[in-house]
Amino acid sequence: MVTYEHYIPVVAFIAVGILIPGGAMIMSWMIRTKNPYPEKLTTYECGEEPIGTAQMQFDVQYYIYALLFVVFDVETVFLYPWAVVFTDIGMIAVVEMVIFIAMLLVALVYAWKKGILEWTSLSWREVQVKMEPEK
Amino acid sequence: MKEVAADLIVFFILALVSIFAAVMVMEAEDIFHAALFLALLFTVISGVYILLLAEFIAAIQLLVYGGAIVVLILFAIVLTNRAGKVGDQSLKNLLMRTAAIIGFTALLVQPILKTPWPQRMIETTGLNTYAVGYSLFTDYVIPFEVVSLALLSALIGAVYLSKREVEA
Amino acid sequence: MTRVHGGLYAEDMEQLYHGPVPYVILAAGAVIFVAATAAVGIALSFIGSLGSTSFWNNPWVRGIVGAVLWAVVVGGGGLYLTLVERKFMARVQVRYGPNRWGPYGLLQPIADALKLMRKEDIIPDAADSLVMRLAPIIAFAPSFMLFAAVPWTAEYVASKMDIGVLYIIAVTSLTPIGVLMAGWGPNNKYNLLGAMRFAAQELAYEVPLILAMIGPIAVAQSLNGVAIVEAQSGYWFGVIPRWNIFPQFFGAIIFFVAFMAETGRIPFDIPDAEGEVVHGFSAEYSGMKFVMLLLLEYVHLIAGAALFVVVYMGGYLGPAPLSQFAWFTLKLLFVILVMMLIRAVWFRVRIDQIMDLGWKILLPAALINVGVIGVVLALTV
Numbered sequence: 001m002v003t004y005e006h007y008i009p010v011v012a013f014i015a016v017g018i019l020i021p022g023g024a025m026i027m028s029w030m031i032r033t034k035n036p037y038p039e040k041l042t043t044y045e046c047g048e049e050p051i052g053t054a055q056m057q058f059d060v061q062y063y064i065y066a067l068l069f070v071v072f073d074v075e076t077v078f079l080y081p082w083a084v085v086f087t088d089i090g091m092i093a094v095v096e097m098v099i100f101i102a103m104l105l106v107a108l109v110y111a112w113k114k115g116i117l118e119w120t121s122l123s124w125r126e127v128q129v130k131m132e133p134e135k
Numbered sequence: 136m137k138e139v140a141a142d143l144i145v146f147f148i149l150a151l152v153s154i155f156a157a158v159m160v161m162e163a164e165d166i167f168h169a170a171l172f173l174a175l176l177f178t179v180i181s182g183v184y185i186l187l188l189a190e191f192i193a194a195i196q197l198l199v200y201g202g203a204i205v206v207l208i209l210f211a212i213v214l215t216n217r218a219g220k221v222g223d224q225s226l227k228n229l230l231m232r233t234a235a236i237i238g239f240t241a242l243l244v245q246p247i248l249k250t251p252w253p254q255r256m257i258e259t260t261g262l263n264t265y266a267v268g269y270s271l272f273t274d275y276v277i278p279f280e281v282v283s284l285a286l287l288s289a290l291i292g293a294v295y296l297s298k299r300e301v302e303a
Numbered sequence: 304m305t306r307v308h309g310g311l312y313a314e315d316m317e318q319l320y321h322g323p324v325p326y327v328i329l330a331a332g333a334v335i336f337v338a339a340t341a342a343v344g345i346a347l348s349f350i351g352s353l354g355s356t357s358f359w360n361n362p363w364v365r366g367i368v369g370a371v372l373w374a375v376v377v378g379g380g381g382l383y384l385t386l387v388e389r390k391f392m393a394r395v396q397v398r399y400g401p402n403r404w405g406p407y408g409l410l411q412p413i414a415d416a417l418k419l420m421r422k423e424d425i426i427p428d429a430a431d432s433l434v435m436r437l438a439p440i441i442a443f444a445p446s447f448m449l450f451a452a453v454p455w456t457a458e459y460v461a462s463k464m465d466i467g468v469l470y471i472i473a474v475t476s477l478t479p480i481g482v483l484m485a486g487w488g489p490n491n492k493y494n495l496l497g498a499m500r501f502a503a504q505e506l507a508y509e510v511p512l513i514l515a516m517i518g519p520i521a522v523a524q525s526l527n528g529v530a531i532v533e534a535q536s537g538y539w540f541g542v543i544p545r546w547n548i549f550p551q552f553f554g555a556i557i558f559f560v561a562f563m564a565e566t567g568r569i570p571f572d573i574p575d576a577e578g579e580v581v582h583g584f585s586a587e588y589s590g591m592k593f594v595m596l597l598l599l600e601y602v603h604l605i606a607g608a609a610l611f612v613v614v615y616m617g618g619y620l621g622p623a624p625l626s627q628f629a630w631f632t633l634k635l636l637f638v639i640l641v642m643m644l645i646r647a648v649w650f651r652v653r654i655d656q657i658m659d660l661g662w663k664i665l666l667p668a669a670l671i672n673v674g675v676i677g678v679v680l681a682l683t684v
Contacts, residue, residue: 004142005362006464007185010451012366013461016374017447021440021595028420028591041428043491044587058213058495060297062503065658066207067293069506071286072666073203076513077195078279079673080469081268083521087680093272094681096280101674103283107290108667114294117662119655167434167487174480190466194473202476202509206502209483213499262465264526 064116075104146186153179158236166212174205191263336636340629347459347628362462366451369461373450381601382412388643395647422590427489430587435488439588439595442481445474446602453609454528456619456627467528468520471610472513475565478599479505482584485596489587497583500654501567501574507661508564514669515558518551518676519614532618546617551676555615557669562607563642564661566600570649571657608638 078100086093111117156176163169177200184193271279351359358364386401386408393400401408426432449471454460464470479502486498520526523534537545548555564571575583585596612618612634621630652660 004185004188006462007190008362009366009369009462010448010464010470012363012370013373013448013451014444016370017444018440020374020378020447021443024420024595025439025591028422028424032421032590033423035423036425038428040425043427043429043489044581045492058210058499060214062499063207063210063214064293064297065503065506065662066203066210067297068290068662069510070199070203070207071290071293072510073199073513075283075286076510077199078271078282079514079517080520080526081191081264081271083517084264084524084526085268085272086521086677087524089269089272091681094677096272096276097677098674099280100283101670103287105667105670107287108670111290111294112663114298116294116297117659119658165431167431171434171480171484174477178477190464191469194466194469197473198469198476202473202479203506206479206483206506209480209487210499210502213483213487213495264466264469 061119068111068116071107072104075100142186146183149179149182149186153183161232167209170205170208170212173208174201177201177205189263191267336633337625337629340632341626344626344628365461369451369459372459373447373461377447377450377598377602377605380605381598382416384601384604384639385415386412388646391640391643392647395644416594419594420591422593424590424592425587427491427587429490431488431490433488434484435587436592438481438484438488439592439599440481441484442478442599443595443602445477445481446599446606448474449606450609452528453606454532454613454618455631457529457533459628460529463527463529466526468516468531468610468614469526471606472509472516475606476509478603485584485588491587493581493586494584497574497580497586500580501584504567504571504574504654504657504661505565507658508561508665511557511661511665511669512561512565514666514673515554515561516614517673518554519547521676521680522547528613528618532613532620535617536620544617544620546615546620548615551615551672553668553672554676555611557665557672558611558615560660561665562611563645564657566603566607566642568600568604568642569646570652572651573654573657576651604639604642605635608635608642611638 079097082093082097086097153176156172156179159172160169160176163172177196181193181196181201184190184196354364389411390400390408392398401411404410404414426435451462452460452464452467452470482501482505483498486495486501488494519531519534523531525531525534535544535546539545539549543549567574574580575585580586585593588596612631616634616638618634619627619631621627621633625633
């Protein structure tokens with residue numbers, strides 16, 4: 001039987017999980033030194049004057065990995081209830097799941113063949129050539 | 136009856152926080168803040184699912200929306216050039232936004248009042264995950280397999296879009 | 304005296320390697336460990352006997368006591384695992400490690416903590432200060448929340464929820480949000496680069512991690528941590544414990560590699576590679592906020608090791624002389640030490656190699672692993 005009983009401890013864990021960092025920060029706020037001046041408050045960039053803002057444009061590759069992740073995340077979600085019930089249902093459930101997994105392996109192979117699992121569209125050798133100074 | 140009252144209080148807290156978060160998703164000036172409010176909204180919604188004793192759905196809500204979708208949106212924000220502060224903060228615009236929110240709420244009043252809501256919670260026998268799994272793999276096999284096709288097509292769409300972007 | 308590299312003398316090296324010192328330390332450590340866990344176990348059962356059963360079963364009491372105990376474990380563990388790690392790595396790499404504060408450097412973590420607490424807290428002018436301030440809390444809270452469903456013993460588990468491990472996975476998936484906040488808030492290029500790398504790495508290894516837990520779940524037919532542990536009780540041929548790690552060896556390897564990558568430690572520490580992104584998403588942080596982001600790594604380490612012990616190594620199960628409490632602690636320490644050993648002897652790998660390992664090797668391997676386990680279990684059970 002499902003009741004709220006099991007979720008009340010979670011509330012306590014959330015509270016303590018917020019109190020630990022919060023409390024530590026308040027404690028350090030009470031005893032720490034404070035001596036800000038303009039140079040100290042510039043953004044750290046290895047001692048140089050910071051160039052532009054950090055909130056800049058990133059490589060699209062990150063987004064593609066996130067898209068792939070959403071697809072496979074939703075898929076794995078279906079596998080959890082399956083793992084709980086399949087021995088009770090029998091072989092038919094296993095067959096269903098093998099079809100499901102095969103379909104997703106096809107998807108993975110497709111993405112792989114299309115080259116979107118590569119971190120960079122260049123090969124490692126090409127990257128090295130690019131980074132060499134021009135003569 | 137004490138238990139029911141506690142439910143109600145928790146529900147109203149969650150509902151207020153979720154409405155606040157939803158409004159802030161639209162009202163936040165910084166798009167990154169808007170995405171963070173969206174994360175708060177998804178998290179609070181999973182709390183509402185727990186209040187309905189749908190613990191499996193609550194975990195899925197956190198995993199898929201709170202984890203995956205929000206990270207996807209945050210990546211999208213970092214990917215695009217940041218436009219800085221956005222939005223028209225004039226009084227006229229504010230009034231129009233308020234009117235839009237009230238208007239949509241008014242549209243929902245009729246269906247909310249007309250729907251025959253169940254008056255008490257349906258007694259669940261057995262465990263949540265087991266029940267979901269059992270009906271998924273016996274009664275709803277075809278929809279389940281169709282889902283795998285839908286996921287496949289989603290992935291092909293993603294590949295197509297990203298390939299175009301990489302080439303461009 | 305012949306002086307060799309690193310300020311050690313050859314005689315010292317001789318002592319470190321061949322003298323009785325390592326064995327004495329090892330034996331003393333084992334004795335101290337057994338005595339300490341026994342003492343804690345007795346103390347806990349004594350405290351338990353003070354209240355009635357209904358008192359200890361009250362969900363509020365369970366939650367608060369559990370949260371405070373785990374806070375002690377995570378706080379103390381985070382503090383002292385740094386020392387254990389430094390000493391252990393030093394031993395592996397034939398160095399001394401910290402040895403100035405207290406006997407054998409035992410007070411070093413406390414000195415570090417006090418120093419860091421006194422450090423000035425710098426919020427740069429260009430930063431989004433609210434996001435920057437909130438980030439350590441948002442990153443830490445979900446990682447701490449997951450301990451609610453981790454069973455220390457059959458009784459010492461705060462919440463006996465039915466969805467146990469799924470809950471753990473679900474709250475873990477919130478961590479990248481906090482880290483991305485830490486990357487975005489300070490408006491520093493290194494922070495953002497580190498956070499993006501961390502999130503991308505987390506996404507790449509989350510799916511294999513989830514898939515690798517399906518085998519043990521299928522054996523137990525439950526998502527609950529206690530049920531998963533209980534399904535591993537008993538022995539094969541009277542000697543080999545029925546831990547999932549033996550029949551599901553590949554699943555265990557996938558799980559281990561995946562959670563090692565999720566903690567973001569060497570060899571998967573590209574998110575905070577000092578040489579290129581200057582400690583990544585914590586580059587601009589200082590003082591207590593930095594400590595919290597650093598503690599995150601150790602919380603992940605403890606959580607991942609605890610999950611590995613529960614799912615693959617029979618949790619708190621073990622033969623009688625030691626209590627359940629001691630067995631779980633022992634296995635937990637063992638897994639953590641293996642991770643530290645790997646850190647001590649390995650090197651950092653490139654980001655494209657990390658991504659390839661996650662998406663091209665672990666993911667297909669985990670999918671096939673699930674299929675094979677499903678067929679085998681359906682045929683045998």
